[in-house]
Amino acid sequence: MTSSELRQRLLGREPVFGTLIVSSSPQWLDVIRGCGLDFVFIDAEHIALD
Secondary structure, three states: OOHHHHHHHHHOOOOOOEEEEOOOOOOHHHHHOOOOOOEEEEOOOOOOOO
């Protein structure tokens, strides 16, 4: 889904499904690829590094 498609669905009050991942691990891409989510927000800035 592109950002403009997501925006249109939100403006049309259609349901969208997504998740937030707070991790720097690249393994999450393989985990969530087949989940059918409309969006994924990846936050690698606010994680503990130690």
